[in-house]
Amino acid sequence: DTEVTQTPKHLVMGMxxxxxxxxxxxxxxxxxxxxxxxxxxxxxxxxxxxxxxxxINESVPSRFSPECPNSSLLNLHLHALQPEDSALYLCAxxxxxxxxxYEQYFGPGTRLTVT
Amino acid sequence: xxxxxxxxxxxxxxxxxxxxINCTYTATGYPSLFWYVQYPGEGLQLLLKATKADDKGxxxxxxxxxxxxTTSFHLEKGSVQVSDSAVYFCALKASGGSYIxxxxxxxxxxxxx
Numbered sequence: 001d002t003e004v005t006q007t008p009k010h011l012v013m014g015m016x017x018x019x020x021x022x023x024x025x026x027x028x029x030x031x032x033x034x035x036x037x038x039x040x041x042x043x044x045x046x047x048x049x050x051x052x053x054x055x056i057n058e059s060v061p062s063r064f065s066p067e068c069p070n071s072s073l074l075n076l077h078l079h080a081l082q083p084e085d086s087a088l089y090l091c092a093x094x095x096x097x098x099x100x101x102y103e104q105y106f107g108p109g110t111r112l113t114v115t
Numbered sequence: 116x117x118x119x120x121x122x123x124x125x126x127x128x129x130x131x132x133x134x135x136i137n138c139t140y141t142a143t144g145y146p147s148l149f150w151y152v153q154y155p156g157e158g159l160q161l162l163l164k165a166t167k168a169d170d171k172g173x174x175x176x177x178x179x180x181x182x183x184x185t186t187s188f189h190l191e192k193g194s195v196q197v198s199d200s201a202v203y204f205c206a207l208k209a210s211g212g213s214y215i216x217x218x219x220x221x222x223x224x225x226x227x228x
Contacts, residue, residue: 004158040221042204056215090159100166100209101147104159106151108156109157
């Protein structure tokens with residue numbers, strides 16, 4: 001199974017809502033990533049978890065809160081978002097973050113719209 | 116720092132035409148190089164990779180050769196199909212320091228029947 005799954009596929013939320021994005025992989029990968037992607041742009045790294053510990057936070061606003069409950073799951077909790085946060089949110093995993101030859105496996109993404 | 120430069124798109128071709136998408140990079144050490152493809156409404160998926168100089172990655176008719184002397188990793192396909200229409204991202208992962216990939220800007224490919 002070389003699949004990364006993400007739910008929901010689409011999400012519309014108001015600026016006062018709280019919601020969560022979920023990501024799951026069963027490839028035994030020990031590194032998991034959250035990216036934000038705007039239209040016609042490359043993915044922008046938000047967070048990296050390595051062996052279930054947060055190893056990189058790319059100065060992301062606190063209204064985004066990641067969580068890694070176990071080695072297969074990754075969540076992104078959203079609170080008090082702004083309209084400019086509307087984007088495609090991609091989850092990815094790789095064998096570890098310590099090998100330059102390890103490719104990333106991406107999920108299909110959650111299309112988030114903040115109204 | 117590390118960087119990836121891709122040709123600006125969109126690249127528009129007729130079916131069965133030859134495709135080249137240029138990618139050059141700047142990195143210290145010996146990076147690994149990747150091409151990812153993103154079809155409309157989907158996430159990125161690995162198309163091919165090369166981990167050392169002169170390696171050729173290939174998949175689904177696409178090829179790219181790791182050229183250290185020209186710091187390039189150009190993507191080629193001999194005969195494109197309408198179904199190849201997508202955005203193509205060149206990326207590198209450096210061999211030392213951060214192992215987080217650096218992506219190019221992406222090149223949109225549009226193939227007409």
